[in-house]
Amino acid sequence: MSPKIGMEPIRRQQIIEAAKHCIVTKGLPHFSIKDIAKAANLSTGVIYHYFENKDDLLVDVLKDSFSNTEKLVKETVDAASNYNNKMKAYLETVAKVPDENPDFYIILLNYLAQAPYNEELKRIISRFFQNLGRFIEGILQIGYKEGVIKKIEKGTAANLILSQAMGLAFYYLISNEKINKDKINRDFVEIFKKYIE
Amino acid sequence: MSPKIGMEPIRRQQIIEAAKHCIVTKGLPHFSIKDIAKAANLSTGVIYHYFENKDDLLVDVLKDSFSNTEKLVKETVDAASNYNNKMKAYLETVAKVPDENPDFYIILLNYLAQAPYNEELKRIISRFFQNLGRFIEGILQIGYKEGVIKKIEKGTAANLILSQAMGLAFYYLISNEKINKDKINRDFVEIFKKYIE
Amino acid sequence: MSPKIGMEPIRRQQIIEAAKHCIVTKGLPHFSIKDIAKAANLSTGVIYHYFENKDDLLVDVLKDSFSNTEKLVKETVDAASNYNNKMKAYLETVAKVPDENPDFYIILLNYLAQAPYNEELKRIISRFFQNLGRFIEGILQIGYKEGVIKKIEKGTAANLILSQAMGLAFYYLISNEKINKDKINRDFVEIFKKYIE
Amino acid sequence: MSPKIGMEPIRRQQIIEAAKHCIVTKGLPHFSIKDIAKAANLSTGVIYHYFENKDDLLVDVLKDSFSNTEKLVKETVDAASNYNNKMKAYLETVAKVPDENPDFYIILLNYLAQAPYNEELKRIISRFFQNLGRFIEGILQIGYKEGVIKKIEKGTAANLILSQAMGLAFYYLISNEKINKDKINRDFVEIFKKYIE
DNA sequence: CATGAATGAGGGTTCATTCAT
DNA sequence: GATGAATGAACCCTCATTCAT
The missing domain is CATH 1.10.357.10 (Tetracycline Repressor, domain 2)
Structure with missing residues (x-):
């Protein structure tokens, strides 16, 4: 399910940075997938192409x-x-x-x-x-x-x-x-x- | 709003202890008012007799x-x-x-x-x-x-x-x-x- | 269940006036029995001695x-x-x-x-x-x-x-x-x- | 917040009509977002894609x-x-x-x-x-x-x-x-x- | 009679996740 | 791949009503 490693590392990194931004500005429990998507200038759906789910993304x-x-x-x-x-x-x-x-x-x-x-x-x-x-x-x-x-x-x-x-x-x-x-x-x-x- | 000081400090304390239990067992972002009520063996509504809202309770x-x-x-x-x-x-x-x-x-x-x-x-x-x-x-x-x-x-x-x-x-x-x-x-x-x- | 007519007409009237005040200041759908009680300087419970329920009171x-x-x-x-x-x-x-x-x-x-x-x-x-x-x-x-x-x-x-x-x-x-x-x-x-x- | 104008005016209208139906059959203070959703044959959540909140919807x-x-x-x-x-x-x-x-x-x-x-x-x-x-x-x-x-x-x-x-x-x-x-x-x-x- | 603590159903709203396009 | 509309469970909170004191 999760994309093959090396497939689109740029997108993955882009999402990770957006998630970091959300953690820093709002706090771990206070942002949604939509917030991450907005911060990354992406749609919500695409995040699920690169990460199994929210928890997995946060671990990464x-x-x-x-x-x-x-x-x-x-x-x-x-x-x-x-x-x-x-x-x-x-x-x-x-x-x-x-x-x-x-x-x-x-x-x-x-x-x-x-x-x-x-x-x-x-x-x-x-x-x-x-x-x-x-x-x-x-x-x-x-x-x-x-x-x-x-x-x-x-x-x-x-x-x-x-x-x-x-x-x-x-x-x-x-x-x-x-x-x-x-x-x-x-x-x-x-x-x-x-x-x- | 909140009951007169000295009114029912026992209930307040009971709720605070239940909230502590929830924090310790589930973590601050991972429990609901219902969880607290269950832990305190109370109904959800009664918590709002003793605390203005969840945030206030957690501050206390x-x-x-x-x-x-x-x-x-x-x-x-x-x-x-x-x-x-x-x-x-x-x-x-x-x-x-x-x-x-x-x-x-x-x-x-x-x-x-x-x-x-x-x-x-x-x-x-x-x-x-x-x-x-x-x-x-x-x-x-x-x-x-x-x-x-x-x-x-x-x-x-x-x-x-x-x-x-x-x-x-x-x-x-x-x-x-x-x-x-x-x-x-x-x-x-x-x-x-x-x-x- | 409803109190005999003539029993405590003053209290009834007091409650009715409080309810009117609530209607005028907040609007029919936007106040609670507690609001009426507060406006009448009474406890919530006492209202149910004089009126069967909220609807009955509002009819009156x-x-x-x-x-x-x-x-x-x-x-x-x-x-x-x-x-x-x-x-x-x-x-x-x-x-x-x-x-x-x-x-x-x-x-x-x-x-x-x-x-x-x-x-x-x-x-x-x-x-x-x-x-x-x-x-x-x-x-x-x-x-x-x-x-x-x-x-x-x-x-x-x-x-x-x-x-x-x-x-x-x-x-x-x-x-x-x-x-x-x-x-x-x-x-x-x-x-x-x-x-x- | 609300979807771009012209995006899905049909859905917006569908929800507005459902809300009208609720007003007419139940009265402005007596229906919930869930009632509107049911009347529109939609889930509750989707209403918030098209309207900021209930008040905004009712204004519309x-x-x-x-x-x-x-x-x-x-x-x-x-x-x-x-x-x-x-x-x-x-x-x-x-x-x-x-x-x-x-x-x-x-x-x-x-x-x-x-x-x-x-x-x-x-x-x-x-x-x-x-x-x-x-x-x-x-x-x-x-x-x-x-x-x-x-x-x-x-x-x-x-x-x-x-x-x-x-x-x-x-x-x-x-x-x-x-x-x-x-x-x-x-x-x-x-x-x-x-x-x- | 009077009190107000207690109940619990139900309200508005959010959000992780899915999926048709 | 990418989109964002759609879902529905779960959240916080309110409130009519009851009842022990």
């Missing part, structure tokens, strides 16, 4: 968001040469997300709230964090090998870094004032040093 | 959740005598929430996801975190006066503690395995020492 | 309106001594209704619109117009006996006077400007002379 | 009724050649409405009763009567130019003719017996001569 939206973010982080960090530069690149990339790509956290938050009621979403989100955690562990491993940081329990550190980032990001979401946001952002970067140095 | 559910949690934290901490005991009481209370009152974080997460689209929810959540932040600052202040901890920037510390708790809690939500949860929990308590000692 | 409201108007017209005309004075009294009374008792026509219009779907209302309204028609015929009869007017077909004249009054009154209802209303009013009185002189 | 029903009547009157009168024929055509057309198109007055009455509570309806009805009034003035003007009738105040005459028609029509509505209806009808035509000759 999350996968797309995650894969974009993973790619961004990995490319930035891989381009840096040693532990210090890699960690700096990672920190800067993550720190800039709320301002430069605020959609990501909004979308993540929307799906996170659905995770307890949807095993598939839960699995996808879980895997994303595991991947990111392992990636951070990789960076820390380099630091250890270079003798720049002391040996720490990898799992713990990765968990803490991730949760810290998430916590700050969500906290950030509900703060209106620019000044407060900047402060939280600085705090966010500062705290990493406490962990790892 | 959040307020109720927050006020319960605030009360629990404050009472536990106030019962402790000095900085060390107070901080220990705080840490233990917060650390136990995910296991002893898992509903709280699920409910919070559901509302947090709606905050970007609803100014009232945003305000209520904001105020809750502000209150909790000030409360933590108060504990730290005591520690500083007693000479137990070094002077630290209060705002930062409070923010970090809060966001750490939130981040871990949500991370916790998507972890299935008991063993992983326990570990995260231990990490959570451990990290506080890094901040404040 | 119409009867009350009609009996008031009939009484007013008859008393005014009966107080006049001869044909000329009687007809003058009638014309003035009717002409003043839209301004002095605008509720009457609004209430009448509301019920008239229901007449095609409710035999009881139809019968009550029919009887009211028949009574008024016969009353006008009586005045004309006096004029004929006094030799003041020429013999005319009574039924026709009465019908025409009534319908003219009704038509102008409803036309009047939808005219906003005071100046227009005054003009229509003057036209209304003027036309009677054409009929009968 | 009134507009449709008025435009039909205006067209009928104008076409009939325009086809006549001089004043006498035009006025005769007008009188006959109007006199026949209650028997040949009894729905019109029932529908009009239903909306008239809502006019005091709905500015839009009031405006539409007002405009209809103004148009019709001006049209009658036009006929009288011709009669005056042809020297057939004496000069009369146009506004007054038009108002009186209209209100007479309305009054008789509504009076007619509540009369059951056929004989009575016929008599009123004859009276209606007769009265015009008194006005204008």
Whole structure:
């Protein structure tokens, strides 16, 4: 039923972007297939040529968001040469997300709230964090090998870094004032040093 | 419109608890007034005697959740005598929430996801975190006066503690395995020492 | 089931007046028993002590309106001594209704619109117009006996006077400007002379 | 929102006719969207493809009724050649409405009763009567130019003719017996001569 | 008598999904 | 492929009416 992979990836992407737009502007529970179609300048029917149903489309939206973010982080960090530069690149990339790509956290938050009621979403989100955690562990491993940081329990550190980032990001979401946001952002970067140095 | 305050607080509470049950079992966007009524063993109509509409009821559910949690934290901490005991009481209370009152974080997460689209929810959540932040600052202040901890920037510390708790809690939500949860929990308590000692 | 007549006529009247107020301010289809109760400063339940149900109450409201108007017209005309004075009294009374008792026509219009779907209302309204028609015929009869007017077909004249009054009154209802209303009013009185002189 | 003009005027008309049927058989306040759908042999949802909401649909029903009547009157009168024929055509057309198109007055009455509570309806009805009034003035003007009738105040005459028609029509509505209806009808035509000759 | 909480059918409306064109 | 009209279940909410207190 679902179209063969590679058939019309442009249309699929067009629909996914429209769905993201709807999530960001209206919230996951507050838009219809018609809203997506309107945002994509398409008819409602065509969406069902590219996606089995609404749920399937929404799952693909999350996968797309995650894969974009993973790619961004990995490319930035891989381009840096040693532990210090890699960690700096990672920190800067993550720190800039709320301002430069605020959609990501909004979308993540929307799906996170659905995770307890949807095993598939839960699995996808879980895997994303595991991947990111392992990636951070990789960076820390380099630091250890270079003798720049002391040996720490990898799992713990990765968990803490991730949760810290998430916590700050969500906290950030509900703060209106620019000044407060900047402060939280600085705090966010500062705290990493406490962990790892 | 809504019944005089004090009129039938039992029914109001009964409905609020039923709504909480629905949020926890089905998720904020996935239950109807009829579901709440069924959960409360009431007819649908009666809900509108006690609440103006569904949105109002859901706002009251959040307020109720927050006020319960605030009360629990404050009472536990106030019962402790000095900085060390107070901080220990705080840490233990917060650390136990995910296991002893898992509903709280699920409910919070559901509302947090709606905050970007609803100014009232945003305000209520904001105020809750502000209150909790000030409360933590108060504990730290005591520690500083007693000479137990070094002077630290209060705002930062409070923010970090809060966001750490939130981040871990949500991370916790998507972890299935008991063993992983326990570990995260231990990490959570451990990290506080890094901040404040 | 319905309370014995004479039991609490004050309460009945209080409720009827409240219902009239609701009809005039909101329109027959747009208010509830609760609205009536609120307007009468009573509880909803008590209305069912004095009226079998909403329909019965609304029938009684119409009867009350009609009996008031009939009484007013008859008393005014009966107080006049001869044909000329009687007809003058009638014309003035009717002409003043839209301004002095605008509720009457609004209430009448509301019920008239229901007449095609409710035999009881139809019968009550029919009887009211028949009574008024016969009353006008009586005045004309006096004029004929006094030799003041020429013999005319009574039924026709009465019908025409009534319908003219009704038509102008409803036309009047939808005219906003005071100046227009005054003009229509003057036209209304003027036309009677054409009929009968 | 509403479909492009010209898209599916047949469906729109189908729904409007079904709504008219409901008004005539049940009365404006006593039918639901579901009733309309059933009368039109459609599902409930489709109505919202063609009309924004129930109120909008009902407004369009009134507009449709008025435009039909205006067209009928104008076409009939325009086809006549001089004043006498035009006025005769007008009188006959109007006199026949209650028997040949009894729905019109029932529908009009239903909306008239809502006019005091709905500015839009009031405006539409007002405009209809103004148009019709001006049209009658036009006929009288011709009669005056042809020297057939004496000069009369146009506004007054038009108002009186209209209100007479309305009054008789509504009076007619509540009369059951056929004989009575016929008599009123004859009276209606007769009265015009008194006005204008 | 009086109250107002409770019931549940029914109203207007939305929306995921299908399918004839 | 693409369209958007059509379906009908489900949603939020109102309200006439009842009845325990």
